[in-house]
Amino acid sequence: MQELWGVLPRCSNRYNTPAWGMPEGTPDFLNQVVLLAWDHSPAPESIMHALLEIEKELGRTRIEKNAGYVSRTMDLDLLAIEGVVWNTPELTLPHPRMHLRKFVLLPMAELAGDVRSTPDGPTVDELLSTCPDVSSVQLWPAPGL
Secondary structure (H helix, E strand, C coil): CCHCCCCEEEEEEEEEECCCCCCCCCCCECCCECCCCCCCCCCCCHHHHHHHHHHHHHCCCCCCCCCCCCCCCCCCCCCCCCCCCCECCCCCCCCCCCCHHHHHHHHHHHHHHHCCCCCCCCCCHHHCCCCCCCCCCEECCCCCC
């Protein structure tokens, strides 16, 4: 990330979570949030395009959006740009289901709990405290391992 955008990323802990939306027996997912702090961020679509290129370099093959949830080696999402609301056919910010996913909000709260993803919206900490997701989100590796 530093080579690409000239900013040093801050990374949350990693979390092991059940394979949300996937068939029974699918291995757990590993989730992490990366925070990039720019004085002036690049255009949202250019960030997303770069993330898709990184996925491709790491061996991900994308399928059609309407195919549902499928197992994948890597999934990079642009969750939010503080104070930016963006809605195009290619990208919606903040991520439209972010507030429903504890596996997103917990690591995000580590890095930016007081940030509002929309100018007048709730903070990440507030979203986490009202998140309806009751799935297990475990620190990885688990303490004591």
